Amino acid sequence: MTAGMKALWEIESLTKYFPGVKAIDGIDLKIYPGEVHGLLGENGSGKSTLVKCLSGVHQPTSGRMYLRQRPTIVHDPLTARSLGVATIYQELSLVPIMTVSENIFLGHLPRRRGARIVVDWAEVHRRSSLLLERLGITLDPVAIVAELSVAEQQLVEIAKALSLEASLLIMDEPTASLGMDEVRRLHELVRNLARQGCAVIYISHRLDEVVDLVDTVTVMKDGRIVASEPRARIDLARIVSLMIGGDFRSHYPKERNLTTDVLLDVRGIRTARSAAGASFILHRGEVFGLAGLIGTGRTAIAHALFGIDRVAGGSVRSYTGRDGGRMSLFRSPREAIAHGVALLTEDRKATGLFMAFTGVHNISIAKLARISRLGVLNLGKEQELAREHFEKLRITPAASDSSVQYLSGGNQQKIIIARWIFSEADVFILDEPTQGIDVGAKVEVYNLINALTREGKGVILISSDFEELLAISDTIGIVRDGEIVEVKNAEDMDKQDLVEKVFVRRTV
Amino acid sequence: MARRVTSSSILGPVVATVVVTLLVGFTTDRFFLVDNLRNIAMQVSIVALLGVGSTLVIFAGGIDLSPGSAITLLTMLLATMLKFLNFPLPVAIVATVLVGAVLGLWNGMLTAYLRIPAFITTVASLSIFRGFAFMFNNGSPIFSISNSLTPLFYNTILGVPFVVFYVIGFFALAAFMMNYTELGRQMVAVGGNPGAARFSGINVKRIIMLSFVLAGVMAGFGSILMAARLNSGSPNYGVGMELSAIAAAVIGGASLQGGKGNVISTLFGALTITIVQNGLNLHAVESSVQGVVIGLIIMLAVFIDMWRVEMWSAVSRLGRMVTRDRAGERDRR
Numbered sequence: 061m062t063a064g065m066k067a068l069w070e071i072e073s074l075t076k077y078f079p080g081v082k083a084i085d086g087i088d089l090k091i092y093p094g095e096v097h098g099l100l101g102e103n104g105s106g107k108s109t110l111v112k113c114l115s116g117v118h119q120p121t122s123g124r125m126y127l128r129q130r131p132t133i134v135h136d137p138l139t140a141r142s143l144g145v146a147t148i149y150q151e152l153s154l155v156p157i158m159t160v161s162e163n164i165f166l167g168h169l170p171r172r173r174g175a176r177i178v179v180d181w182a183e184v185h186r187r188s189s190l191l192l193e194r195l196g197i198t199l200d201p202v203a204i205v206a207e208l209s210v211a212e213q214q215l216v217e218i219a220k221a222l223s224l225e226a227s228l229l230i231m232d233e234p235t236a237s238l239g240m241d242e243v244r245r246l247h248e249l250v251r252n253l254a255r256q257g258c259a260v261i262y263i264s265h266r267l268d269e270v271v272d273l274v275d276t277v278t279v280m281k282d283g284r285i286v287a288s289e290p291r292a293r294i295d296l297a298r299i300v301s302l303m304i305g306g307d308f309r310s311h312y313p314k315e316r317n318l319t320t321d322v323l324l325d326v327r328g329i330r331t332a333r334s335a336a337g338a339s340f341i342l343h344r345g346e347v348f349g350l351a352g353l354i355g356t357g358r359t360a361i362a363h364a365l366f367g368i369d370r371v372a373g374g375s376v377r378s379y380t381g382r383d384g385g386r387m388s389l390f391r392s393p394r395e396a397i398a399h400g401v402a403l404l405t406e407d408r409k410a411t412g413l414f415m416a417f418t419g420v421h422n423i424s425i426a427k428l429a430r431i432s433r434l435g436v437l438n439l440g441k442e443q444e445l446a447r448e449h450f451e452k453l454r455i456t457p458a459a460s461d462s463s464v465q466y467l468s469g470g471n472q473q474k475i476i477i478a479r480w481i482f483s484e485a486d487v488f489i490l491d492e493p494t495q496g497i498d499v500g501a502k503v504e505v506y507n508l509i510n511a512l513t514r515e516g517k518g519v520i521l522i523s524s525d526f527e528e529l530l531a532i533s534d535t536i537g538i539v540r541d542g543e544i545v546e547v548k549n550a551e552d553m554d555k556q557d558l559v560e561k562v563f564v565r566r567t568v
Numbered sequence: 569m570a571r572r573v574t575s576s577s578i579l580g581p582v583v584a585t586v587v588v589t590l591l592v593g594f595t596t597d598r599f600f601l602v603d604n605l606r607n608i609a610m611q612v613s614i615v616a617l618l619g620v621g622s623t624l625v626i627f628a629g630g631i632d633l634s635p636g637s638a639i640t641l642l643t644m645l646l647a648t649m650l651k652f653l654n655f656p657l658p659v660a661i662v663a664t665v666l667v668g669a670v671l672g673l674w675n676g677m678l679t680a681y682l683r684i685p686a687f688i689t690t691v692a693s694l695s696i697f698r699g700f701a702f703m704f705n706n707g708s709p710i711f712s713i714s715n716s717l718t719p720l721f722y723n724t725i726l727g728v729p730f731v732v733f734y735v736i737g738f739f740a741l742a743a744f745m746m747n748y749t750e751l752g753r754q755m756v757a758v759g760g761n762p763g764a765a766r767f768s769g770i771n772v773k774r775i776i777m778l779s780f781v782l783a784g785v786m787a788g789f790g791s792i793l794m795a796a797r798l799n800s801g802s803p804n805y806g807v808g809m810e811l812s813a814i815a816a817a818v819i820g821g822a823s824l825q826g827g828k829g830n831v832i833s834t835l836f837g838a839l840t841i842t843i844v845q846n847g848l849n850l851h852a853v854e855s856s857v858q859g860v861v862i863g864l865i866i867m868l869a870v871f872i873d874m875w876r877v878e879m880w881s882a883v884s885r886l887g888r889m890v891t892r893d894r895a896g897e898r899d900r901r
Contacts, residue, residue, distance in 0.1 A: 394769040426768040
């Protein structure tokens with residue numbers, strides 16, 4: 061379909077360096093009108109950097125970009141917008157208390173003729189209805205955004221992006237938090253847009269999902285394009301191997317330290333948020349992976365075990381050093397920590413780090429009792445113990461006397477892990493421990509998990525990265541509606557099995 | 569290096585204190601007189617004690633607008649106990665501090681457990697405490713309450729007023745608590761990130777409540793000094809003092825977002841305000857103008873605090889440019 065057609069955007073030997081890193085390295089790419097262009101690659105392969113050059117967020121270090129054969133420099137996001145580039149990121153930028161149409165026209169609400177300071181609400185609603193209709197979105201323009209589902213909010217986001225004329229729509233992992241039905245709806249919308257002549261760059265790391273949607277697939281790895289092919293010639297197997305390079309398990313350092321000593325025996329634990337009740341057994345040295353989509357109750361299980369949510373029923377017996385088969389339903393995190401349970405939350409900023417604290421203070425905070433007598437802290441001992449953790453976890457020495465806000469995501473995450481090692485926990489619940497950290501830091505986190513299991517600790521791993529979950533876990537529990545519906549040996553599963561188990565039955 | 573400078577929160581307030589001292593000292597000839605310095609010490613003492621409490625509450629992420637009214641109520645209570653009920657002085661003092669703690673407990677319970685925003689709770693308390701103060705002695709001031717009370721404020725050791733020792737003592741205690749105790753560490757943690765504090769096993773509500781209780785205790789001590797200074801209790805004492813206390817904390821660099829600051833800095837904040845007031849008095853500036861000046865100083869302090877990082881990088885950029893220019897000149901030669 062692209063033969064003889066003129067490219068909308070043409071990118072020529074585009075390169076972007078960040079201090080110490082070549083994020084993208086000599087990219088050549090053509091984007092045609094009406095084309096859905098899939099951009100695939102692992103985290104850190106340079107997909108996001110590439111589109112951020114197009115959307116004016118980053119300035120390329122070298123290389124050229126042409127819009128309709130004219131050399132073009134995209135100075136900033138505003139310029140990109142005026143050049144017809146609309147971008148939708150994973151994070152939504154909507155105002156929750158406003159209506160759909162207010163959000164769509166936020167910043168450029170139509171005004172009454174003759175009275176420019178008065179918003180023409182009739183016009184707002186007429187135009188947003190028209191826009192929604194054109195996009196094939198069935199949403200009430202006067203619905204309050206906060207009351208919509210995440211998927212619907214995403215549709216509003218798209219409508220907002222397209223409320224100004226756009227010739228190129230960039231979508232950065234738009235389906236990360238969507239269910240199957242919602243993904244299908246989104247894809248319909250994308251196809252609809254392409255039919256109207258809009259070019260779409262669709263970033264994803266989920267190959268299976270993209271393959272039916274796109275006209276062209278471009279695969280990136282380590283900042284370069286390793287393949288760019290029209291759909292007709294897409295060879296799934298080849299692309300997978302290009303992307304992940306053979307057996308993904310070999311990319312993960314995994315030690316098997318699983319023993320038969322029971323550490324935690326969870327039976328039918330229920331909270332208000334997860335009614336069904338989860339049961340599983342965690343052994344010493346085991347990594348128990350919880351697999352499921354966002355909102356299926358993986359985090360609810362973690363919160364129930366850690367004493368955050370009030371447990372409505374069920375029982376937990378812990379066989380940690382302190383408790384020989386004792387009933388351990390904790391009423392507060394304080395109790396949970398005292399009995400050797402640790403929770404690394406998925407949101408490092410909101411519930412993890414104390415940004416104004418130094419690394420040392422961040423490490424000791426969950427178990428100050430370890431360095432104090434009668435409530436008085438022994439700061440020398442604190443420094444000494446924290447230093448040991450810095451060394452053991454290879455945390456940058458800068459963390460010892462500067463506040464953690466200046467540290468990299470990887471160092472920040474390691475500091476929280478150090479906090480829980482400092483707390484002398486036996487059960488480590490890790491909720492998305494590698495989210496938002498670079499590849500090198502991820503490997504370090506995996507090595508830390510190995511070190512924990514080697515010492516006979518138990519790890520409950522929650523991850524949306526299926527490969528990571530399969531490779532690092534010894535056992536996988538499939539979570540659906542707060543219930544663990546199936547427990548399997550991780551080695552007996554491949555990615556296809558897991559994807560099917562997590563996704564497929566949900567839509568039945 | 570830049571990090572170190574921008575995160576040190578005591579340098580700014582010390583510089584501010586030195587600057588205003590020099591300004592006032594060089595523009596009048598009476599500033600450095602012993603009597604005037606003693607006067608400043610006495611003036612600063614009550615605000616400084618209240619400032620300790622306000623700083624603790626701010627550290628823990630709250631705000632306390634009620635200590636001025638707490639002082640009002642507590643001076644009336646103390647005066648009543650001493651003059652009309654003939655309580656022995658030590659008993660009356662202990663009772664005043666305890667009631668101060670109860671007032672703080674009230675603020676803390678409402679804020680921490682009923683989750684009413686601290687601002688609202690303590691504005692309500694401001695009104696409630698003052699209302700209670702008017703219920704004593706039919707709302708009239710109580711004069712010459714006890715001759716054994718005033719020496720607590722006016723006595724000196726080797727020429728140094730007692731109040732100086734109180735202030736140093738309380739700040740030393742507060743600094744010890746913040747730097748060397750679990751409670752202090754947990755307070756800053758709660759103020760800095762309540763979510764993370766909860767997930768770290770800290771009883772967030774209890775800590776918030778305790779910060780208010782301690783502020784109440786400081787108001788109790790402040791009211792004793794107030795009553796001792798004037799040998800009386802009055803429903804008109806303490807008006808507006810909460811703002812001076814908060815100003816002292818803010819000039820001292822305590823972030824109103826909580827979780828950041830240095831309690832010793834509050835002392836320098838209180839000194840800065842008091843010295844400015846003293847200087848304005850020595851220059852016979854009208855009190856209406858004084859209010860404006862103090863307000864502007866608070867704004868300036870917050871402004872500097874907010875832009876400290878940016879200003880520091882601008883200064884160092886300027887420095888680099890200058891050195892580069894010099895290098896350029898050398899090259900041209």
